[in-house]
Amino acid sequence: MARTGSTGRVRTAVAVLALLPLTLGACGGGSGGGGGGSANAASDTLRVLDYYNSDPNATLWNTAIEECGTEVGMKIDRESVPGDTLIQKVLQQSSSRTLPDVLMLDNPDVQQIAASGALAPLDDLGIDSSGVAEGVLKASTYEGKLYGLQPVTNTIALFYNKTVLDAAGVTPPTTWDELKTAAATLTVGDQYGFAMSNVNTYEGTWQFLPFMWSNGGDEKDINTPETAAALQLIKDLLDSGSLSQSSVNWSQADVADQFTAGNAAMMVNGPWNFGTLDAVEGLEYGIVPIPAPTAGGTVVSPFGGEAWTVPNTGDQEKQKKAAELVQCLNNDENEVTISLGTGTVPTKPELAGQVTSQNPNLQTFADQVPDLRARTGELGPEWPDAATKIYTAVQNALVGGMTPQDALAQAQNG
Structure with missing residues (x-):
């Protein structure tokens, strides 16, 4: 799933991590330097830290990590922690100079941790990132250096209830006007035509971004006609009754629950919901891109998923081996295997066909990979400040009685 709520914790961690680079740099260098994350591990062992602690991710990644360890000639000491504690764990390990040799990070967090000096540039360690989508690489690049390599990703699209749309004679919408018309037609009784999360967290921002970006809006300045038009679309859907007022409190999981319960005919959501949807007897759903502002327009969406990094431990020989492990985790075979096992798509567009041929539901998500945009790109x-402004403006326009223009102006300049 896209972990969209961790950025606030990262900002706090980075504020402290910024004080540590000199300490990290003094940990020693070269073979046998004995510094950083390798201090308490044998020279033939790589310590790995991630938050894949539930299946299918836990088992799939453990297998990949162990097999890659064998390939690079190293034993593995893996630790998996709850997602909301990972950054605090990194902070503690940085302070005590016990960073792991390989660290998994949510992709929007990579630049902030790299800015602290806690990560080693992968470019300097011989990492080959060829074939990876440009937007994905941009998320893990800081000041011209690549700090993370991400094998799989996810994004969001428009899910629709095939039975409901067929009965109403509605074709899945491809433009904003078609979305408004379809949503109105499909709003009957207790059933809303459309559902999405507009909650006042980074999750709400994540769901709004495809509408904002596809219309030419930009996070550097949200007080623009392009972003106002995107917000007006959502407000029109809500004011017309096609979108529930409760959407301002719904998480993406809540939206999925509304869809599976038959309370929404269409929803914006991601492939991490396949398990939930497929468990509902009789539910037939389809997936298409989020509608574009006009016919033929390009839909630009954000992407989720995690990148693998090499902490700056000071032990150069360990860092080289850690980089080899990261390279292995991002090889073609692992990208395809992990994608199929977790409902994600490869970050190398050329591998998409190997995944979608086996799971057609991933086609819409795979098609978006070349145009996916990094939230921190x-x-x-500084992305968290913009993300906060965006969800604040959305809330003020939808429930605060403000026009989209006024809400965006206040959020941008407030």
């Missing part, structure tokens, strides 16, 4: 470590 333009603002880097």
